[in-house]
Amino acid sequence: MKFIPGGICAVEKVQAAGSCEDEYGLAVIVSEDSTASAVFTKNKILGAPVLVSKESLKNGKLSAIVINSGNANSYTGKEGLENAYQMRDKVSEHLNIKGEDVAVASTGIIGRKLPMETISQLIDETIPKLDNTPKKSRDAAEAILTTDTRPKELAVESTLSTGEKFRIGGICKGSGMIAPNMATFLCFITTDVQATPEELGDALKEAVSNTFNMVVVDGDMSTNDTVILMTSGSSGKIDHKFQEALEYLCTGLSKLIARDGEGASKLIEVLVKGGRTNDDARKAAKAIVTSPLVKSAIFGEDPNWGRIASALGGSGSEVDEKTMTITLRSPEKEAAMVDKGDIKAFEGSKELEMAEEIMKSDEIKITIDLFLGDAEATAYGCDLTYDYVRINAEYST
Amino acid sequence: MKFIPGGICAVEKVQAAGSCEDEYGLAVIVSEDSTASAVFTKNKILGAPVLVSKESLKNGKLSAIVINSGNANSYTGKEGLENAYQMRDKVSEHLNIKGEDVAVASTGIIGRKLPMETISQLIDETIPKLDNTPKKSRDAAEAILTTDTRPKELAVESTLSTGEKFRIGGICKGSGMIAPNMATFLCFITTDVQATPEELGDALKEAVSNTFNMVVVDGDMSTNDTVILMTSGSSGKIDHKFQEALEYLCTGLSKLIARDGEGASKLIEVLVKGGRTNDDARKAAKAIVTSPLVKSAIFGEDPNWGRIASALGGSGSEVDEKTMTITLRSPEKEAAMVDKGDIKAFEGSKELEMAEEIMKSDEIKITIDLFLGDAEATAYGCDLTYDYVRINAEYST
Numbered sequence: 001m002k003f004i005p006g007g008i009c010a011v012e013k014v015q016a017a018g019s020c021e022d023e024y025g026l027a028v029i030v031s032e033d034s035t036a037s038a039v040f041t042k043n044k045i046l047g048a049p050v051l052v053s054k055e056s057l058k059n060g061k062l063s064a065i066v067i068n069s070g071n072a073n074s075y076t077g078k079e080g081l082e083n084a085y086q087m088r089d090k091v092s093e094h095l096n097i098k099g100e101d102v103a104v105a106s107t108g109i110i111g112r113k114l115p116m117e118t119i120s121q122l123i124d125e126t127i128p129k130l131d132n133t134p135k136k137s138r139d140a141a142e143a144i145l146t147t148d149t150r151p152k153e154l155a156v157e158s159t160l161s162t163g164e165k166f167r168i169g170g171i172c173k174g175s176g177m178i179a180p181n182m183a184t185f186l187c188f189i190t191t192d193v194q195a196t197p198e199e200l201g202d203a204l205k206e207a208v209s210n211t212f213n214m215v216v217v218d219g220d221m222s223t224n225d226t227v228i229l230m231t232s233g234s235s236g237k238i239d240h241k242f243q244e245a246l247e248y249l250c251t252g253l254s255k256l257i258a259r260d261g262e263g264a265s266k267l268i269e270v271l272v273k274g275g276r277t278n279d280d281a282r283k284a285a286k287a288i289v290t291s292p293l294v295k296s297a298i299f300g301e302d303p304n305w306g307r308i309a310s311a312l313g314g315s316g317s318e319v320d321e322k323t324m325t326i327t328l329r330s331p332e333k334e335a336a337m338v339d340k341g342d343i344k345a346f347e348g349s350k351e352l353e354m355a356e357e358i359m360k361s362d363e364i365k366i367t368i369d370l371f372l373g374d375a376e377a378t379a380y381g382c383d384l385t386y387d388y389v390r391i392n393a394e395y396s397t
Numbered sequence: 398m399k400f401i402p403g404g405i406c407a408v409e410k411v412q413a414a415g416s417c418e419d420e421y422g423l424a425v426i427v428s429e430d431s432t433a434s435a436v437f438t439k440n441k442i443l444g445a446p447v448l449v450s451k452e453s454l455k456n457g458k459l460s461a462i463v464i465n466s467g468n469a470n471s472y473t474g475k476e477g478l479e480n481a482y483q484m485r486d487k488v489s490e491h492l493n494i495k496g497e498d499v500a501v502a503s504t505g506i507i508g509r510k511l512p513m514e515t516i517s518q519l520i521d522e523t524i525p526k527l528d529n530t531p532k533k534s535r536d537a538a539e540a541i542l543t544t545d546t547r548p549k550e551l552a553v554e555s556t557l558s559t560g561e562k563f564r565i566g567g568i569c570k571g572s573g574m575i576a577p578n579m580a581t582f583l584c585f586i587t588t589d590v591q592a593t594p595e596e597l598g599d600a601l602k603e604a605v606s607n608t609f610n611m612v613v614v615d616g617d618m619s620t621n622d623t624v625i626l627m628t629s630g631s632s633g634k635i636d637h638k639f640q641e642a643l644e645y646l647c648t649g650l651s652k653l654i655a656r657d658g659e660g661a662s663k664l665i666e667v668l669v670k671g672g673r674t675n676d677d678a679r680k681a682a683k684a685i686v687t688s689p690l691v692k693s694a695i696f697g698e699d700p701n702w703g704r705i706a707s708a709l710g711g712s713g714s715e716v717d718e719k720t721m722t723i724t725l726r727s728p729e730k731e732a733a734m735v736d737k738g739d740i741k742a743f744e745g746s747k748e749l750e751m752a753e754e755i756m757k758s759d760e761i762k763i764t765i766d767l768f769l770g771d772a773e774a775t776a777y778g779c780d781l782t783y784d785y786v787r788i789n790a791e792y793s794t
Contacts (some may be wrong), residue, residue: 110703306507
């Protein structure tokens with residue numbers, strides 16, 4: 001599979017637009033009369049836009065999404081909910097569609113009043129710019145960013161078992177890379193396969209669990225996390241080929257998110273093989289990408305396999321130090337740190353020298369084989385840097 | 398209750414000593430023919446000294462503990478285990494006691510060979526210095542530090558229900574303050590009450606759960622975490638007064654650990670009241686002290702109650718944004734950020750101004766009332782600073 005240009009606008013008839021003013025951004029995505037499904041945060045405190053979007057998605061139909069950045073409109077009480085409805089209604093009036101066909105998403109500071117005047121102006125500005133061109137997907141991807149440094153959009157084209165071509169496009173924002181991270185994660189995906197809301201929902205849940213949940217989204221979520229998948233239904237019937245392509249797209253977006261984590265200087269990919277169970281493999285992989293000690297060692301370009309082993313042992317996953325192997329890789333090199341309990345990278349060894357070279361790369365891949373079963377999982381993360389602290393100490397008020 | 402000087406040597410007949418050489422430190426604690434119990438890490442990978450100490454503690458008896466810093470002797474295979482036994486045997490020969498009456502603990506880098514020659518020399522140097530004076534407790538407390546910046550020792554004297562006086566003394570090391578933290582936590586406590594190993598074990602488990610587990614020790618533990626409690630039995634029978642004093646001592650040590658977290662500039666104390674269950678209150682309190690977003694906001698002196706609310710909502714604890722209150726305190730001031738869902742600290746308010754003053758303090762107390770039940774819990778932590786990243790990027794190799 002290969003990525004194609006165009007982001008969400010790679011899908012026929014999908015229109016997008018985005019505008020920014022000061023610290024606020026606004027994007028609108030239109031895919032008329034779509035079937036839709038979503039995955040929302042499990043945080044017990046829900047942002048007002050999440051409440052509104054849940055209502056809109058009840059009937060599995062959606063025609064548009066309005067998203068603002070700069071203020072999460074969360075923990076804002078009754079007035080916040082009114083503001084979220086106002087965003088929804090303003091867009092539905094502009095587009096002459098029903099209010100319940102519009103979903104709303106917001107990201108930014110929590111617990112502060114949404115500056116409704118600015119948001120209204122931005123909606124008025126954005127709607128006339130709607131169009132189905134790659135530039136418009138890019139504009140929307142830019143408008144939804146907060147502390148992200150780069151817009152994130154991808155698209156794929158693939159073929160259903162029946163031979164019919166289909167496309168999937170997505171834009172997202174992440175950032176805030178130490179779990180439990182609490183930075184808002186938003187993702188909007190367009191496609192054209194035929195599917196019921198339930199079929200879409202199953203496909204999306206499976207993809208989120210294998211991809212986004214291995215980066216940022218977790219039991220510990222922001223109050224506003226939202227992933228929406230909407231389809232025009234103009235291509236053939238959904239099947240496993242769609243699932244494959246959807247996970248390919250979401251994996252790509254996950255890597256973009258990890259690489260652009262707050263202050264990140266290196267992408268970390270952890271593959272755990274030989275886990276006793278899938279859950280074990282997932283826990284082990286995530287424990288490594290979330291360990292601040294591992295993450296800061298990687299920032300320091302230190303091949304500290306002791307911290308990796310300790311994170312594995314503390315992950316709750318079944319591990320045996322005598323059977324496991326730890327290998328470090330960059331796109332160019334490979335070094336076996338530990339081979340079934342034997343330390344290969346002892347001081348003065350060629351392996352340690354190679355590992356130190358590998359750590360200079362900006363893409364570090366850590367492979368663990370637990371040799372306890374067949375389960376595999378991959379997790380993505382980034383290093384912990386001075387800039388993470390700076391960004392989060394300076395953000396807000 | 399009040400603290401008294403003397404650390405572990407506040408208890409009669411307890412002898413201690415410590416020595417340092419380059420990055421290595423060594424401490425010996427002697428309390429002959431003691432009854433003893435311990436709590437060890439739950440990490441699946443166990444440091445060699447943990448294996449040896451578990452064996453020594455099987456019969457509930459202990460006469461001495463030998464501790465080294467600079468190398469954790471963990472993930473070091475057969476040779477590591479031999480080295481841990483060698484440490485034990487060297488001390489037992491010097492003191493003319495049985496090997497199984499000596500416990501071993503190590504902290505420092507993981508996965509590297511213990512420099513046995515240096516450790517042996519340090520043992521030879523340390524044993525002749527053993528004595529029951531406050532200075533010796535301090536020397537031992539210093540010898541066990543790694544990235545900690547200050548030795549940590551406390552002692553209390555209290556009275557049993559029978560009127561008999563008893564004493565408890567403790568030294569510890571912590572550091573590495575973002576959960577899952579993985580920094581080794583060691584604590585050694587001496588006392589003189591009469592107790593069976595089981596009674597001591599129950600008292601210790603309860604105290605650890607209410608104090609250390611609310612700071613650093615957790616399901617996600619280092620490979621070497623060890624807390625040992627040993628008693629000479631020269632005072633009266635253990636009772637609830639002992640439990641009270643033990644928890645008072647452990648709370649004091651917990652605060653010292655939190656305040657000296659890697660790079661820490663501020664102590665954070667979170668009190669959650671009105672939880673539906675104890676577990677809920679604990680989860681909520683810990684979620685706040687472990688949230689990197691909350692911790693870096695506090696470093697930035699930003700009273701960001703939105704991040705506190707989001708961490709609460711993501712903690713897994715039952716919370717209701719409409720009933721809860723969030724209050725910030727310093728030793729001098731108090732500001733109500735949110736009162737039963739109503740934001741008091743809106744922009745331009747007196748409360749926000751006060752909150753901004755409070756954040757300049759180096760002791761920040763966050764009180765949450767969930768108004769859902771009677772359960773309470775307190776957790777301790779510190780802010781996330783540039784220095785945390787520097788220390789952990791530079792440490793090792």
